[in-house]
Amino acid sequence: MTRMEWYNALAKPSWTPGGGTIGLIWTLLYPVIVVSFGWVFVRAVRGQIPRAVAVPFAINLVANLCFTPIQFGLRNLPLAAADILVVLGTIVWCMVAVWPHVRWVAVAQIPYLVWVGIATVLQLSITAANG
Numbered sequence: 001m002t003r004m005e006w007y008n009a010l011a012k013p014s015w016t017p018g019g020g021t022i023g024l025i026w027t028l029l030y031p032v033i034v035v036s037f038g039w040v041f042v043r044a045v046r047g048q049i050p051r052a053v054a055v056p057f058a059i060n061l062v063a064n065l066c067f068t069p070i071q072f073g074l075r076n077l078p079l080a081a082a083d084i085l086v087v088l089g090t091i092v093w094c095m096v097a098v099w100p101h102v103r104w105v106a107v108a109q110i111p112y113l114v115w116v117g118i119a120t121v122l123q124l125s126i127t128a129a130n131g
Contacts (some may be wrong), residue, residue: 056093
């Protein structure tokens with residue numbers, strides 16, 4: 001069974017967005033993530049902001065990149081649910097950590113936070129329905 005056949009066979013809430021919608025949302029979010037995270041990493045390396053500010057951004061990046069292999073490669077719904085909770089929590093941590101240094105980066109995370117909040121509820125719903 002392909003990964004999409006597996007995913008389509010899962011019980012999901014009626015409000016689950018289609019694949020095209022999910023793809024479009026990530027297509028819009030990734031440039032914002034690249035620019036804002038890149039700004040933080042460059043400034044931290046240059047010593048213009050404390051390196052500790054970059055820690056939640058790094059953790060978020062790793063957790064975000066791990067979600068698809070966990071969800072679709074391992075097909076491990078509980079682990080994917082735990083991973084997306086890390087993604088959600090680190091977005092909030094990123095916003096709090098960077099706010100005193102550069103507010104536009106914190107504000108730029110709002111659409112990412114909203115989408116991952118929705119995606120977290122979706123993932124937790126799918127996990128519960130298929131556990």
